[in-house]
Amino acid sequence: MNTPVEQFREDATRVAADEQHRRLIQGALGKYYVARDRQVGRFQDWQSARQAAAETKWEAVNHLDQHLVSFAEKLEARGGKVFWANNSAEARDYILKICREKKARCIVKSKAMTAEEIHLNAALEKDGYEVVESDLGEYIVQLRKEAPYHFVFPAMHLSRGDIRELFDREIGNVKSDNPEDLTMVARRVLRKKYCEADIGISGANFAIAETGMISITENEGNARLTTSLPRVHIAVMGIEKVLPRLEDLALFLPMLGTAGAGQAITCYNSMIGGPRQPGECDGPEEFHVVLLDNHRTRLLADPEQRDALHCIRCGACLNVCPIFKNIGGHSYGTTYQGPIGSVITPHFRGLQDWKHLSNASSLCGACTSACPVKIDIHHHLLHNRRNAATQKPRWWEKLAYKIAAGVLNWPEFYAFATAVGRVMQKFHPLVKGSVLDPARAWTKTRELPQVAPQSFRDYWRARERKP
Amino acid sequence: MSAKNEILGRIREALREPAPVPGHHGDHGKAQLHASAEFSQWLPAVGEDLASQLDLFAKNSADLKTEFHLLASREEFAPRLRELAQQNNWKRVATHSGALTDMAVPAIGLPTLKTDAGYEVNAMEQCDAGITECDALVAQTGSILITSRSAGGRALSVLPPHHVVLVTRAQMVPDLAAAYVVVREKHGDKFPSFISFITGPSRTGDIERILVLGAHGPKRLTVFCC
Amino acid sequence: MKITLFIPCFVNTCFPQAGISMVQIFERLGHTVDYREQVVCCGQPAFNSGYWDEARLVDERTLGLLADTDAVVSASGSCGAMLKVFYPQLFDGRPQADAARALAAKCFEFSDFLVTKLGVTDLGARFPGKVTFHDGCHGLRELGVKSQPRKLLEKVRDLELVEMKEAESCCGFGGTFAAKFPMISTAMGEVKCASALETGADFIVSNDSSCLMQIAGLLDRQGRKVRTLHIAEVLASR
CATH class of the missing domain: 3.40.50.11810 (Rossmann fold)
Incomplete structure (x- = not known):
């Protein structure tokens, strides 16, 4: 069994060299960039909107206890049930208990990354329930028995041909690879499931402290059907999802749509504040909200990186990340891929096991610029590197930097080393690219620069000697 | 100790040390909750008068593939609805009681499922269209605000393949913040259990980021506004 | 104005022409150019790898050597960012914190210095x-x-x-x-x-x-x- 870092190196190296993958992702994201730029351009002041959104989430996260208490009280007053889960196991057990009590057979799910995080499907299936993902992308990856590739675009790595083949094999008689035809195939299959399902499980994009509502953002209508038709609705959400006031959504919904998918606002933004109320003609009889900690409080306890809990899971940082685009979502091996995943996963699952994700970054900062709530993403990668090295330094790396410091702080020796390098590089072709090449990591794919005949220091000395 | 108290305890312990406010580069600036009235200066611009808001809504509708029709008077609801029914060969429709629906839907002369006192899901699934009223139109985003009370429940506007909205010009609001004001004015703090902004017909881009309409919800969305 | 060049290690050894060109440009504009050959590296490799103590071994010295300058102009945006953005973080809460902030305030990337500070484009x-x-x-x-x-x-x-x-x-x-x-x-x-x-x-x-x-x-x-x-x-x- 590979360790996370070994698995990462293996997968990332393979996908990075896969030119078909590169083309597919560039094609998909090319469309996203055009749409996003158009929407951002329609804002009168995108930067001020980002700052206001960041400050609103700061307020929410830095008074999280008050907001959660208010959210739970308001929702309970309207007949909703709130379950506080310390960890994955508690959340799973609670949901399984409801399924048993309701004698559920079929469970329909709309997209919920928290459900991925707690491995809910596996637990439900193990107990014999039929679980159907209703978001098209999630449905596709469920049929393929793989994890979502991207937490907003789960099937972005697949071509229409891949999906046609999959549907033909799993559903039967699918000949067209036209995206519209393929979507209609899924529509037909899933329609039946909505009408049959006893329980609907969803995530939540926001929780409104003031009114005790959850807000769900989607495009397909699958979440609306999931939360309208079954007798029981269970929403699983992280504790950090709160916003103080209902009106905050007037800012956050357009920002989420713009940053996430290049839409002014996504197709359906639904606020659910309880089960069916007196006088209402439909909606579930029971509404449960599972509030999941699962180490979020560990991240909360780090003030330097606390803003990582401001994340609204729009996926913008993945979409602009050159690492993500080249290694793909599955290489991360995490529930949350991309830059934000690299920041938070070490807090959730252990720094030493997951620090490699923070190292696998050129620190270009595209993520931070794209983030609609101004999370300092790429600097947090640096913080994770520092924390990992402080907690458990690698002796050889520490020694190497100590020696380097010694050389750099002794300019005469440094100049001498440069001169040696100038001579040594004449012999470099003899070993270049072989196992004896000290620069092999570089020279395997790239040419090394040459040490100049005259360094800048030499130039300066010569110049100063002149009258 | 309950999980609730454990979690709240950990949160309170964690928050003892303050965190810097974003955008202030380390020095502890102050975060403030901005009033929703402020949002309009940052979000996409909206004109102040009704005519420009109707224009903007129409323009957004075109982008979103919402079929938006401005009618001269409410007398036009019935004939336009009948025309739509005939063109699309509807066999049965679903609706709810309301001032506008009651006036227009019977004129179609088709078997009609009404949701007001409950309904069979499979019966609704068989309907060709769901005809509803709404709470507001939002000019800025081209959205239709519905609630479980104004639009015949949660499913009527999403389960049938064609959603038709009957609305009056007076229901136009400039932006989402104003739409929330409408909800509050109507319901105080007794909110309906379901509030939703519908922005165009159902869509997906999950296959190669190519837009397809009618992923799970309606393939078509028609708005008749008088 | 006296302009102190910051010539990073790899520019010094492999791309000296970048630094030489900077000297020519500033002198043509009538400024005095200063270079301190004791200043070799911004310490970024150790810093980016998480070894901040080791980075400080180099950077304390660099900080001291650049203390009495008027303006420091970096041949590299990356090393410029190290001096301007990351030194204040690296020395936050330490005796050199003020010195790091002072250096940050007078440190510039080359093209930015020309356009923003000197106001020249042609x-x-x-x-x-x-x-x-x-x-x-x-x-x-x-x-x-x-x-x-x-x-x-x-x-x-x-x-x-x-x-x-x-x-x-x-x-x-x-x-x-x-x-x-x-x-x-x-x-x-x-x-x-x-x-x-x-x-x-x-x-x-x-x-x-x-x-x-x-x-x-x-x-x-x-x-x-x-x-x-x-x-x-x-x-x-x-």
């Missing part, structure tokens, strides 16, 4: 050729350098500036990252090179020689004829 340069500009990420996002190099290049006679697709996308160098994850770094570089080649430019110009080292390393291996140049080299051409 340096009287002539450079015949089609040029595409690559934004080094640290200069772009840590220091906000985007329009400055373009303003300078637009004033160069006979120079045709063409923008590449996704000019702001990283070249994949990333310091020690290039050696720790060579295949990811290479894939990123290939994408960057493809965008640059697509423009049909004869020269890829940047304000960061470290990015150019990556780009040239890949292009040379591919046997391409496109040349890479530091922006100072273009601006010093007559």
Whole structure:
């Protein structure tokens, strides 16, 4: 069994060299960039909107206890049930208990990354329930028995041909690879499931402290059907999802749509504040909200990186990340891929096991610029590197930097080393690219620069000697 | 100790040390909750008068593939609805009681499922269209605000393949913040259990980021506004 | 004005022409140029790897050597960002915190210094050729350098500036990252090179020689004829 870092190196190296993958992702994201730029351009002041959104989430996260208490009280007053889960196991057990009590057979799910995080499907299936993902992308990856590739675009790595083949094999008689035809195939299959399902499980994009509502953002209508038709609705959400006031959504919904998918606002933004109320003609009889900690409080306890809990899971940082685009979502091996995943996963699952994700970054900062709530993403990668090295330094790396410091702080020796390098590089072709090449990591794919005949220091000395 | 108290305890312990406010580069600036009235200066611009808001809504509708029709008077609801029914060969429709629906839907002369006192899901699934009223139109985003009370429940506007909205010009609001004001004015703090902004017909881009309409919800969305 | 050059280690050894061009440009503008050969490195490799104590071994010295300067101008956006943005973090809460903030305040990336601080865009340069500009990420996002190099290049006679697709996308160098994850770094570089080649430019110009080292390393291996140049080299051409 590979360790996370070994698995990462293996997968990332393979996908990075896969030119078909590169083309597919560039094609998909090319469309996203055009749409996003158009929407951002329609804002009168995108930067001020980002700052206001960041400050609103700061307020929410830095008074999280008050907001959660208010959210739970308001929702309970309207007949909703709130379950506080310390960890994955508690959340799973609670949901399984409801399924048993309701004698559920079929469970329909709309997209919920928290459900991925707690491995809910596996637990439900193990107990014999039929679980159907209703978001098209999630449905596709469920049929393929793989994890979502991207937490907003789960099937972005697949071509229409891949999906046609999959549907033909799993559903039967699918000949067209036209995206519209393929979507209609899924529509037909899933329609039946909505009408049959006893329980609907969803995530939540926001929780409104003031009114005790959850807000769900989607495009397909699958979440609306999931939360309208079954007798029981269970929403699983992280504790950090709160916003103080209902009106905050007037800012956050357009920002989420713009940053996430290049839409002014996504197709359906639904606020659910309880089960069916007196006088209402439909909606579930029971509404449960599972509030999941699962180490979020560990991240909360780090003030330097606390803003990582401001994340609204729009996926913008993945979409602009050159690492993500080249290694793909599955290489991360995490529930949350991309830059934000690299920041938070070490807090959730252990720094030493997951620090490699923070190292696998050129620190270009595209993520931070794209983030609609101004999370300092790429600097947090640096913080994770520092924390990992402080907690458990690698002796050889520490020694190497100590020696380097010694050389750099002794300019005469440094100049001498440069001169040696100038001579040594004449012999470099003899070993270049072989196992004896000290620069092999570089020279395997790239040419090394040459040490100049005259360094800048030499130039300066010569110049100063002149009258 | 309950999980609730454990979690709240950990949160309170964690928050003892303050965190810097974003955008202030380390020095502890102050975060403030901005009033929703402020949002309009940052979000996409909206004109102040009704005519420009109707224009903007129409323009957004075109982008979103919402079929938006401005009618001269409410007398036009019935004939336009009948025309739509005939063109699309509807066999049965679903609706709810309301001032506008009651006036227009019977004129179609088709078997009609009404949701007001409950309904069979499979019966609704068989309907060709769901005809509803709404709470507001939002000019800025081209959205239709519905609630479980104004639009015949949660499913009527999403389960049938064609959603038709009957609305009056007076229901136009400039932006989402104003739409929330409408909800509050109507319901105080007794909110309906379901509030939703519908922005165009159902869509997906999950296959190669190519837009397809009618992923799970309606393939078509028609708005008749008088 | 007395301008102190910050010439990073790799510019000193491999790309001295970038520094020499900076000297020429500032002197033509009538400024006094100062260089301290004791200042060798910004300490970024250790810092970026998480070994902040080891970074401070170098950076305390650099901080001291640059204390009595008027303005420090870096030949690299990345090293400039280290001095300007990261030194204050590295020394936060330490005795050198004030010195780090003082240095940050007077430290500039080269093109930014010309345009923002000296207020010049036309340096009287002539450079015949089609040029595409690559934004080094640290200069772009840590220091906000985007329009400055373009303003300078637009004033160069006979120079045709063409923008590449996704000019702001990283070249994949990333310091020690290039050696720790060579295949990811290479894939990123290939994408960057493809965008640059697509423009049909004869020269890829940047304000960061470290990015150019990556780009040239890949292009040379591919046997391409496109040349890479530091922006100072273009601006010093007559």
